[in-house]
Amino acid sequence: MIITVTNTKGGVGKTTLVANLAGYLADLGKRVLCVDADIQPALSSYYPLKTEAPNGLRQLIFEASIENVVSQTTIPNLDLVYSDDPKGMLQNFILHTADGRQRLHYTLEQIQHDYDYILIDTQGAIGPLQESAIFAGDIILSPVRTDKVSATEFNRGTVRIVSEARVMASRLGMQIGMLYAILFGVSRTRDANLYAEALTRLFENQQYDQIRLLKTRIPDTAAYRTAASAQRPVHTIDMHTRGKTPCALEIMSSLAAELFPVPPPPSQGIS
Ligand SMILES: Nc1ncnc2c1ncn2[C@@H]1O[C@H](COP(=O)(O)OP(=O)(O)OP(=O)(O)O)[C@@H](O)[C@H]1O
Numbered sequence: 001m002i003i004t005v006t007n008t009k010g011g012v013g014k015t016t017l018v019a020n021l022a023g024y025l026a027d028l029g030k031r032v033l034c035v036d037a038d039i040q041p042a043l044s045s046y047y048p049l050k051t052e053a054p055n056g057l058r059q060l061i062f063e064a065s066i067e068n069v070v071s072q073t074t075i076p077n078l079d080l081v082y083s084d085d086p087k088g089m090l091q092n093f094i095l096h097t098a099d100g101r102q103r104l105h106y107t108l109e110q111i112q113h114d115y116d117y118i119l120i121d122t123q124g125a126i127g128p129l130q131e132s133a134i135f136a137g138d139i140i141l142s143p144v145r146t147d148k149v150s151a152t153e154f155n156r157g158t159v160r161i162v163s164e165a166r167v168m169a170s171r172l173g174m175q176i177g178m179l180y181a182i183l184f185g186v187s188r189t190r191d192a193n194l195y196a197e198a199l200t201r202l203f204e205n206q207q208y209d210q211i212r213l214l215k216t217r218i219p220d221t222a223a224y225r226t227a228a229s230a231q232r233p234v235h236t237i238d239m240h241t242r243g244k245t246p247c248a249l250e251i252m253s254s255l256a257a258e259l260f261p262v263p264p265p266p267s268q269g270i271s
Pocket residue numbers: 009010011012013014015016017038042122123124184185218219220221222224225228
């Protein structure tokens with residue numbers, strides 16, 4: 001199963017979400033691959049590497065090949081395709097190549113049987129590389145901050161490009177997964193609660209066909225930053241709920257249960 005994490009806005013928590021959900025699933029014993037499709041390679045250095053492959057994202061897209069693209073992180077069961085496109089050449093390539101937007105999808109199909117979950121991180125902007133990541137996703141997951149700008153941008157940006165990608169994909173005989181929004185960095189302020197409620201109502205009232213707001217919310221806590229500095233999955237350092245804010249272990253478990261009510265069939269990879 002491929003999960004693409006995207007939002008046209010920067011700094012909303014995409015990389016944090018990919019790294020920690022991937023870390024949680026890997027800890028459950030699932031075989032997980034992270035693909036860093038952001039030209040700023042934050043996910044690529046989120047966890048230390050045990051082995052570094054000679055190739056990264058460019059090989060997947062320029063060459064449509066999976067040869068030597070998989071690096072291993074020090075987290076058991078968690079592999080990575082790192083981002084190696086600092087000049088953003090892939091954007092142009094995808095734009096000007098006939099099957100550009102489908103390439104990531106087709107290339108990941110070649111590797112998919114080795115993994116239970118593949119998580120793709122994207123850059124917070126609109127572009128052909130983001131579209132190709134959306135094309136590849138069985139599930140599109142979008143963190144949304146609970147402030148006015150983020151809520152508006154989600155509607156105007158992410159919802160629009162996913163809808164446009166759906167139209168484009170169906171013309172090509174492809175299908176794009178459901179878009180799940182998750183409220184991210186929800187602080188315990190009155191403002192954050194008002195926007196959270198407004199977003200919840202928006203989803204309830206508009207009866208979107210292919211968009212759901214998840215019940216799980218990621219709270220605004222220092223644990224996520226601490227875990228990133230320690231290069232560890234947050235659920236391994238924030239395991240006990242004290243007070244009103246649920247611990248990261250509880251959050252990741254609830255998120256995984258909501259996203260994957262039926263776990264994917266076991267991978268055929270080497271265990
Ligand atoms: N739950 C949280 N509570 C508080 N801060 C958080 C939380 N999760 C992440 N952050 C902080 O928010 C910032 C942005 O997060 P992150 O880098 O994951 O966003 P992004 O969407 O990937 O950004 P970009 O668009 O630049 O790639 C980081 O400094 C991160 O440490």
